Amino acid sequence: MKIGIDISGGDFAPQATVGGAILAQKELSPDIQFCLFGDEQVITSYLKEAGTFPSNFEIIHAPEVIGMGDHPSKILSQKPNSSIALGFEMLKQNKIDAFASAGNTGAMLVGSIYSIGIIPGIIRPCITALIPKENGSVGILLDVGINPDCKADQLYQFGLVGSLYAKYVFNNPNPKVGLLNIGEEEEKGSLLTQAAYKLMKNTSDFNFTGNVENRDIFKNNVDVIVCDGFTGNIVLKHTEAMYRLFAKQGFHNDFLDLFNYENYGGTPVLGANATIIIGHGISNEKAVKNMILHTKGVHEAGLYKKISTAMELFAQKKSGE
Amino acid sequence: MKIGIDISGGDFAPQATVGGAILAQKELSPDIQFCLFGDEQVITSYLKEAGTFPSNFEIIHAPEVIGMGDHPSKILSQKPNSSIALGFEMLKQNKIDAFASAGNTGAMLVGSIYSIGIIPGIIRPCITALIPKENGSVGILLDVGINPDCKADQLYQFGLVGSLYAKYVFNNPNPKVGLLNIGEEEEKGSLLTQAAYKLMKNTSDFNFTGNVENRDIFKNNVDVIVCDGFTGNIVLKHTEAMYRLFAKQGFHNDFLDLFNYENYGGTPVLGANATIIIGHGISNEKAVKNMILHTKGVHEAGLYKKISTAMELFAQKKSGE
Numbered sequence: 236m237k238i239g240i241d242i243s244g245g246d247f248a249p250q251a252t253v254g255g256a257i258l259a260q261k262e263l264s265p266d267i268q269f270c271l272f273g274d275e276q277v278i279t280s281y282l283k284e285a286g287t288f289p290s291n292f293e294i295i296h297a298p299e300v301i302g303m304g305d306h307p308s309k310i311l312s313q314k315p316n317s318s319i320a321l322g323f324e325m326l327k328q329n330k331i332d333a334f335a336s337a338g339n340t341g342a343m344l345v346g347s348i349y350s351i352g353i354i355p356g357i358i359r360p361c362i363t364a365l366i367p368k369e370n371g372s373v374g375i376l377l378d379v380g381i382n383p384d385c386k387a388d389q390l391y392q393f394g395l396v397g398s399l400y401a402k403y404v405f406n407n408p409n410p411k412v413g414l415l416n417i418g419e420e421e422e423k424g425s426l427l428t429q430a431a432y433k434l435m436k437n438t439s440d441f442n443f444t445g446n447v448e449n450r451d452i453f454k455n456n457v458d459v460i461v462c463d464g465f466t467g468n469i470v471l472k473h474t475e476a477m478y479r480l481f482a483k484q485g486f487h488n489d490f491l492d493l494f495n496y497e498n499y500g501g502t503p504v505l506g507a508n509a510t511i512i513i514g515h516g517i518s519n520e521k522a523v524k525n526m527i528l529h530t531k532g533v534h535e536a537g538l539y540k541k542i543s544t545a546m547e548l549f550a551q552k553k554s555g556e
Numbered sequence: 557m558k559i560g561i562d563i564s565g566g567d568f569a570p571q572a573t574v575g576g577a578i579l580a581q582k583e584l585s586p587d588i589q590f591c592l593f594g595d596e597q598v599i600t601s602y603l604k605e606a607g608t609f610p611s612n613f614e615i616i617h618a619p620e621v622i623g624m625g626d627h628p629s630k631i632l633s634q635k636p637n638s639s640i641a642l643g644f645e646m647l648k649q650n651k652i653d654a655f656a657s658a659g660n661t662g663a664m665l666v667g668s669i670y671s672i673g674i675i676p677g678i679i680r681p682c683i684t685a686l687i688p689k690e691n692g693s694v695g696i697l698l699d700v701g702i703n704p705d706c707k708a709d710q711l712y713q714f715g716l717v718g719s720l721y722a723k724y725v726f727n728n729p730n731p732k733v734g735l736l737n738i739g740e741e742e743e744k745g746s747l748l749t750q751a752a753y754k755l756m757k758n759t760s761d762f763n764f765t766g767n768v769e770n771r772d773i774f775k776n777n778v779d780v781i782v783c784d785g786f787t788g789n790i791v792l793k794h795t796e797a798m799y800r801l802f803a804k805q806g807f808h809n810d811f812l813d814l815f816n817y818e819n820y821g822g823t824p825v826l827g828a829n830a831t832i833i834i835g836h837g838i839s840n841e842k843a844v845k846n847m848i849l850h851t852k853g854v855h856e857a858g859l860y861k862k863i864s865t866a867m868e869l870f871a872q873k874k875s876g877e
Binding site for chain 1: 690701704705736738745746747749769770771773774784785786787789790791793794795796797798799800801802805807809811812
């Protein structure tokens, strides 16, 4: 397996990205190849400084940099020699098996959709966040930001793809899928959640367990939590904000540490037709390392292929109805 | 001032409600009269048990009870001798000046709208939650649940009434109003927040300071945080859930205690044409006491009259445009 890594992406690049790649390589078996996209000279000097042989890594010289503030829509064509543009180009040509970046999320999404393409049947890709649970495991929250306005059929798809992510990457044989809502009963919530509940309640495509309120997402009642991207992003940012607030008060223990984003390696672009991972913009070395380990895990699980197969079955079932 | 208090409402009624009324009476000056709505015999026996003279309180016998699970739409006419129905009846007849309940929120809302009526120009009433800030003050979040589906003009009104609440009840002369969003820039967010931003950005009706992300709601950047009721309820419940999660880990200090709902006395029904306060359903004695103190503060501030005047000015300005 050859993993492509965007060295120029993220608030602490290239130091954190090169450092994370070195850490990941130490943990992974030698048959995992690393392909680093970024300024060759800069990468080489950081690798040497860290006492690592540059020859351990394939380096693709990408002199252009896409900033976190760059508007994503045309940036890949405007900067064809950027790490993200070249990464997608090589992924498209199957010269790498997976591509991971902690850089501009919008640009990563544009690359996923227009360079790689989305799986037939998927309305729009989505991204996830991991929410720690009281029992030490994690729940999957989706979408967390790229679909601020959703229709009910999109929430339904989030339930489906989130369930596959939980099953194949987190080895949960029968993940419980909950609809994030402001009440437990079917008739509670917004027009969107009411409509989504109706679509989900008798589904056999995933294990829908009903509405879930925020107090229950930290419990074991639910493994996959579905919501529109606006709500999901609010929940994600609120969780991070409260974690930082409490950590700042000097509170620390193993449980609280579960809320530290560094422990999680980012999210696959669920619905894209390849293994594409987006890391947290503020990723440090440890977070980049975990992003790379997660990329390996997601690719080994064949997640995008599983989603593709599920969408084919879904289409067949629909046409047979 | 005569404050009406629903003794039958809330998960821990009547013990917590009678107890809270006794605590509040001890703190307030003797010219504040208390009118307790509930089962007379039960109230009298609780008051005697607590060593308090029942004659210190006016008691309105209300033998019927509206449960937390009762469907609110017709319950006031179905149970005319319930504490909530009688409370609204006496408020309507000006026999009490304000009415407070920790009971069924839906029934309180139905009473506010159909028994009392909403202020002309108000699209729909809304309710608030107080969010602690790092500097020890509180921010006002609204709506937090009764308007899960909003249009942009509703969010605009939340900015206006939230601002008046901050100004007259929390003595903040120029409250900063932020639009809760998933990005800081104008074009970020959902169709709703984008449209609301456009309405707010040049307003002179309140001090709009732009989009606010969750990480900033605990800071001093913003005093009033506006969002649709679905999002607000999610944020409120998530805040409570994370507070409980961390408190359960044994973390405690003065700052964390600011997140304890007991310290806050509930919310006015903003937009109703009288002083109506809804307390937290799980209110204990201390929370009920604070609900009553808050009721006094909101009524003394003349909040609903200030909102009424502001809506008249708003209508005049609109018709002059």
